[in-house]
Amino acid sequence: MSKLNIIPVFVPHYGCPNDCIFCNQRKITNKNYADDLIKTRLDIEEYLTFFSNKNQETQIAFYGGSFTGLSEDVMIEYLKLANFFIDKNLVNSIRLSTRPDYINDSILEILKYYNVKTIELGVQSLDDDVLYYNNRGHNSHTVFKASEKIKEYGFELGLQQMIGLYKDNYEKSLRTAKRFVEIGPKFVRIYPTLVIKDTKLEDLFLKGIYKPLTIDEAINIIKPIYIMYSLNSIDVIRIGLQPTDNINEGKDVVAGPFHAAFRQLLLQEIFKEMSSKELSLFENGEEISIIANNKNISYLVGNKGINKKYYSSEFNINKIKFIGTKEDNSKVIIKSNIEKIKIDIYNYYREYLRNLEV
Ligand code: SF4
Numbered sequence: 001m002s003k004l005n006i007i008p009v010f011v012p013h014y015g016c017p018n019d020c021i022f023c024n025q026r027k028i029t030n031k032n033y034a035d036d037l038i039k040t041r042l043d044i045e046e047y048l049t050f051f052s053n054k055n056q057e058t059q060i061a062f063y064g065g066s067f068t069g070l071s072e073d074v075m076i077e078y079l080k081l082a083n084f085f086i087d088k089n090l091v092n093s094i095r096l097s098t099r100p101d102y103i104n105d106s107i108l109e110i111l112k113y114y115n116v117k118t119i120e121l122g123v124q125s126l127d128d129d130v131l132y133y134n135n136r137g138h139n140s141h142t143v144f145k146a147s148e149k150i151k152e153y154g155f156e157l158g159l160q161q162m163i164g165l166y167k168d169n170y171e172k173s174l175r176t177a178k179r180f181v182e183i184g185p186k187f188v189r190i191y192p193t194l195v196i197k198d199t200k201l202e203d204l205f206l207k208g209i210y211k212p213l214t215i216d217e218a219i220n221i222i223k224p225i226y227i228m229y230s231l232n233s234i235d236v237i238r239i240g241l242q243p244t245d246n247i248n249e250g251k252d253v254v255a256g257p258f259h260a261a262f263r264q265l266l267l268q269e270i271f272k273e274m275s276s277k278e279l280s281l282f283e284n285g286e287e288i289s290i291i292a293n294n295k296n297i298s299y300l301v302g303n304k305g306i307n308k309k310y311y312s313s314e315f316n317i318n319k320i321k322f323i324g325t326k327e328d329n330s331k332v333i334i335k336s337n338i339e340k341i342k343i344d345i346y347n348y349y350r351e352y353l354r355n356l357e358v
Pocket residue numbers: 016017018019020023024025026064065066099122
């Protein structure tokens with residue numbers, strides 16, 4: 001994805017009417033949006049002073065739930081505020097996140113009029129049982145309809161997927177990912193389900209009815225999904241919740257696969273498997289160089305050199321050197337004095353999915 005200057009605006013819920021079992025935001029009510037608007041304006045002004053690259057596209061992003069579920073008046077007040085900055089050429093466009101059942105023609109016309117460019121739908125799953133048991137209040141048909149409309153109107157579409165929901169499993173998550181590919185969003189976010197304090201999911205967890213995924217199980221599910229999206233040119237712009245003051249183990253996260261650097265964990269595992277397959281072809285005791293684009297070197301080495309240690313012990317390699325380049329980021333080269341193997345990352349991905357029969 002091209003780089004953006006993002007100004008995040010967390011719109012309070014003024015009482016979300018929904019009651020998804022994994023969410024505790026519905027409890028926030030009775031806030032005065034006029035006060036929030038003044039604060040939002042000051043926050044945006046402050047953000048604008050931070051950006052060093054003024055030539056990059058700048059977007060105001062309305063996050064924090066279902067923007068188009070706000071009353072029309074409140075929604076328009078926020079959009080007008082964002083347009084105040086667009087009119088002054090300080091901001092280029094707007095992005096927002098919402099639910100699929102809060103999308104219709106009249107809403108999309110308003111969003112178009114007020115320069116919204118990108119709409120993210122919190123979908124979570126396309127399995128109707130999973131949607132039902134997690135009390136999402138919409139089914140998969142609603143998602144297909146909303147996505148089609150968003151694309152028809154010419155907005156950029158993003159979809160959010162959760163894995164490890166109540167009554168979810170590996171096969172259902174993969175089927176959801178396949179259907180996401182059919183919808184064809186520009187980008188996705190993938191969130192492993194966490195048990196958050198004061199939610200119905202917490203009750204189910206404490207009663208032993210819901211068992212959260214471990215980090216390894218989550219990685220195992222996300223791996224083919226990530227590969228599927230990458231092969232279909234769908235940007236995976238986020239994996240796992242961003243750590244905040246409250247989203248951290250021992251704070252609001254009661255249980256579940258929380259990790260502050262989920263993408264690193266996932267990609268170092270993918271790159272470890274990919275290179276291990278080839279490293280096994282080298283002779284014991286050889287000196288090896290692994291050459292790849294700078295962007296991929298940290299995944300090949302692994303956090304705190306975990307992959308490097310693994311290669312050395314598993315394949316009895318005497319010395320291993322990692323060389324970062326600015327070359328093609330779809331290739332990894334492994335070479336010794338006698339041998340040189342070139343890995344095409346996308347060929348590896350295709351073979352990986354073929355073997356899984358996905
Ligand atoms: S996940 Fe979104 S729609 Fe569901 S309760 Fe939370 S804020 Fe409302």
